[in-house]
Amino acid sequence: MPDRFDSLLQFARHHTGDHTLTLSLISGDASFRRYYRGGGLVWVDANPQTEKNQEFVRNASALHARGLLAPEVRAVDYALGLLAVTDLGDTQLIRCLDETCVLAWYQKAIALLPRLGGVTLALEPFDAAFMARENAIFPEWLLGQHLNLTLDEDERRLLEDTFACLTENNLAQPQGVMHRDFHSRNLMVCGGDTPDESELAIIDFQDMVIGPLSYDLVSLLKDCYVRWPDAVMEQGMRHGFETLSRANLLAGLDYASFRRHADLTGMQRHLKAAGLFTRLYHRDGKSGYLKDIPRTLGYVVDACRLHGEAHPVLKAFGDWLVRRVLPGFAPRQAGEGA
Structure with missing residues (x-):
């Protein structure tokens, strides 16, 4: 069974159409999510057993509707817990x-x-x-x-x-x-x-x-x-x-x-x-x-x-x-x- 990074890489290559795309780790955080950058997007490994991916996608849409700047979800696989979101940079x-x-x-x-x-x-x-x-x-x-x-x-x-x-x-x-x-x-x-x-x-x-x-x-x-x-x-x-x-x-x-x-x-x-x-x-x-x-x-x-x-x-x-x-x-x- 492929590990989670391999699944994320294949997900990213499929959605970008770039079969040579590579991903570089940005960070993990206090949850079990891990973030990678590649092809102008941020790719998120968010295991559905621990992460609220449906809530994330729903809430992102609601924030945008109120004119608030937040990551825009470009692709999601709920079953595997993989997401592509817009890149907001690195400056906290x-x-x-x-x-x-x-x-x-x-x-x-x-x-x-x-x-x-x-x-x-x-x-x-x-x-x-x-x-x-x-x-x-x-x-x-x-x-x-x-x-x-x-x-x-x-x-x-x-x-x-x-x-x-x-x-x-x-x-x-x-x-x-x-x-x-x-x-x-x-x-x-x-x-x-x-x-x-x-x-x-x-x-x-x-x-x-x-x-x-x-x-x-x-x-x-x-x-x-x-x-x-x-x-x-x-x-x-x-x-x-x-x-x-x-x-x-x-x-x-x-x-x-x-x-x-x-x-x-x-x-x-x-x-x-x-x-x-x-x-x-x-x-x-x-x-x-x-x-x-x-x-x-x-x-x-x-x-x-x-x-x-x-x-x-x-x-x-x-x-x-x-x-x-x-x-x-x-x-x-x-x-x-x-």
């Missing part, structure tokens, strides 16, 4: 960012959010059941597998009460289409080197759902892979609030309420992400994300401190993270050399 937004220009780039990215939030698709809701599946990742993989922590009854109740608070917060705010991974590694800079000269293209959008409209904004500003000064995050939050408000997507929400929603939404996302990073290591053998966990949990601690007076369970949870989780994580991180 994260490579363009520094403290002198980050706000200008982020404003450009934030300008995409009203169109993204208004995409017309019948998508799965980011509801309590969905969040329960995500919330289970943190205790299973980071606390259990990575830190070997056994929680007592009080700790289990604290975790349950914290996730209940975060779930209630996510369900209580204005809803719309959310990308779920809208950050500087999933935005490609096309056509120029500065915000004024270029366009931003959206990638990795197969997991879109209907959920809180603050989610993508907080994903961008509280990036798991890079942390900017608090003043940058605050200016970005205000700009995002104003952008979504002008598009009539926030149902008259004031900024203080929106910021509280966004911070708690970020907590739910960051706890999931920290769990995923350890799952990538223990299950999939990918250690490169372990170094991002302290930064990711740092956002959680900050949100707990900021909103602990209004939500005492979050103060207790933040204190518990600092006392019980972070000290156990740092020595393991250093010991693994990640």
